[in-house]
Amino acid sequence: MTTLKLHNTKTRKREVFEPIDRDNVRMYVCGPTVYDRAHLGNARPVIVFDVLYRLLRHIYRADHVTYVRNFTDVDDKINARSADSGRPIAEITQETTQWFLDDMAAVGALEPDHMPRATAYIPQMVTMIEDLIAKGHAYAAEGHVLFAVESYKDYGALSGRSVDDMIAGARVEVAPYKRNPMDFVLWKPSDADTPGWESPWGRGRPGWHIECSAMADELLWEKPLAEDRLSESAKERPHVFDIHGGGNDLMFPHHENEIAQSCCANETDSMANYWLHNEMLQVEGKKMSKSLGNFFTVRDLLDQGVPGEVIRFVMLSTHYRKPMDWTQKKREEAETTLKKWYRQIGLSTAVLDNDVHSGTTNALTEDLNTPEALTNCHALSNGGDYSQLRKSLYLLGLFDGNIPDWVKVKGFSDAETGLIRHFLNRRENARASRDFQLADKMRDGLADAGVLVKDTGAEPEFERLSNFNVNKLDELWGDV
Template sequence: MTTIKLHNTKTRKREDFTPIDDKNVRMYVCGPTVYDRAHLGNARPVIVFDVLNRLLRHVYGDAHVTYVRNFTDVDDKINARAAQSGRSIGEITAETTQWFLDDMAAVGALEPDHMPRATAYIPQMVAMIEDLIAKEHAYPAEGHVLFRVRSYKNYGALSGRSVDDMIAGARVEKAPYKEDPMDFVLWKPSDDATPGWDSPWGRGRPGWHIECSAMADELLWKEPLRQDRLSDKAKSAPHVFDIHGGGLDLQFPHHEDEIAQSCCANGTDEMARYWLHNEMLQVEGKKMSKSLGNFFTVRDLLDQGVPGEVIRFVMLSTHYRKPMDWTEKKRDEAEKTLRKWRAFTAGLEPGEVNSHFRDLLADDLNTPAAIGQLHSLANDPTDDQSMHGQLLASAQLLGLLEADGGNWAVQEDASTNVKQVIEALMSDRWQARQIKDWARADRIRDGLIAAGVEVREAKDSYTYELRPDFDPAKLDVLK
């Protein structure tokens, strides 16, 4: 079995990935707050962890991986957007959630096994908060509930900070109801204009951090336990799952706070075994910012005609732990490369995933090196069809060259004469046969068949007819 190595933020080391239960590998990734379109930076963690999800399924099997990515649909940004627009909160979250799903599908991301909405797990959050209060890790105050940061001795271990240093290095304004400036909100009161739920502390809503702790615990521990999907080894590590991921901006305070409340509520030393964080995104060497005029959403690019597959390729051309710089040059190069690869693999069935490619990808998701191996397969001097079959299978493990994502690579031209295209291809096939380039000749034949062209060849002539499934778009990649 392929050994996956991951850089664990918690230990600051690259480690061999050993799941708690290899029959039920579990991963949680923090998802979006749904109040607007996803900007380009929001797509990076989706693509990064989509690749990890694909790799885990490749190694352990589809039935043995559970991937959870949440939607935060209760938040002050959502409330502000509703007040500004005059629309209901429910309308905004429903619309923006679907926007997110559509845009991420366009960049080739598979949907996770579970996509919980925070508002559907309020009872679980309330129960966890009650438990934290009972264990004296939290306290109610003026309609709020606060987590006692100093009650958790390992607070700051993930980010490498101490509580005292955090206070000394920042201007932390202490709210009158806080015992300590570092204590963070688990529950806060709601007025008539904001969403709220009944609780032992009055009508209110959850803080941001408690959402992920409650949903991860429910979907990655309690749910598989109810379904008897956990091995005895997994049960001996209660309320701990394998991988927690997200953007580097979430490392502190969000993930630090998740660890504190989860460990204190569940009596564990850890929340997840491996923590992964992707670096941030830049545009033409500068931080993406509305004030600099270089801020754009995924939908902006798609509407400008940038294919989702190209966006994905550019993202994966930089290692996930390094800042990713989006440039027009990279976009153009990605488009040219993908057109070339689609032409090479037209009409082919995926072969085996190339072993060297898989080893590179399994080495802490080294997607730039893995893409380099794809270039090697594409440029194989033997023009071996099996190499292009490996190219196709390996690229698809990255979410590239998928069968349903290549229409963009075909230049549509209403004046295209199908007859001339087919004749030119058959001429190429005849010339390839004369020089005994059987791979090229066979690729053209197979590509014509895949496009829905039925060719009947005699010694010095041929006839053809177009089948009902004829797709002219598939001819262009053969030219």
């Protein structure tokens, strides 16, 4: 059996992954708050955990893995967006959710088995909050319900902080109704203009952290339990699941709070056995931010003609636990490499079965070493093993069985293609009569207009360059 090793944030070590139930490996990853287009940084955890999902399905088989990724569709940022735009909240969240799914599909991410929306799980959250109050871990105050961090002795264990340290360095606003400055909100009151649900504490809405605790437990424990899909080994570890993932900026406070809520409510010593965190994304060496002017969305890139596969390749070319820099140069290199690989695997008709080259799987099972997996793809490419290259790219999510259109399409309209063909025919005549001066002049002219000509084999090939200018092409026609 394949041995999968993962770096567990809980222990800060690379550990052998042993699922609670190998017939149903369960993973939860924090999803987006749906109020705007996903920026490029949002795509990193999606792609990282998509690779893990694919790998788990490869090892344990597709129907033995359950992957949950939520949508946070109740949040103050959404409320603010609605107030600014005058649009209904439901319209914003539905539209943004679909955008997210479209954009992530474009970068090759499979849809998780469950994609719960927070607003559909309010009753479960209320129940969990009531439970926490009953067990002495939470208290109601002025319409709020707060989690009492001092009631949970392991608070801070994941991120390696003590409550005292946190208070010392805290810059949080200390609300008067908090017993401890680090206590965080489970439930907060809503006014008439804010989305709210009736609860024992009045009309209000959930805090952010409780969403994930409630939805993870519902979909990875209660639901499979009700459907009798949990093995005996799973039942021996009530409420605990295998993997919890997210960006490392969520480690504190979000994941810390999730653990506190889940462990206290469920009376367990653990929420998930393995915690995985991806590092952040930078752009041209700097943190992506609106003030620096280097902020852009996945959709922006796609609209600029950057293929989703190229975005994914660049993401995979850096290990997930290292900061990753998005640069124009990487984008270009990725495109060049992928074009070559797609051309090569197009020569193979190998069935996309589970027989994937060990160099690729061994890299991935060593804590998702995607750069090394890509190196192995280079080796397969250079070695001419296009069948195995095909399967490796499939496992990595860079190939879905069809060569992407952007590799095949040259990017010209029919009229432009006709014009270029005319040129090349005349140039071929010049070449045939060994008038290389004229032939080279024509090629230079086309290059200047943004058309790259390659004299390969019988018929010359041509492709569109980024500086393509149809007006220059027309001018050329006048010159000849």
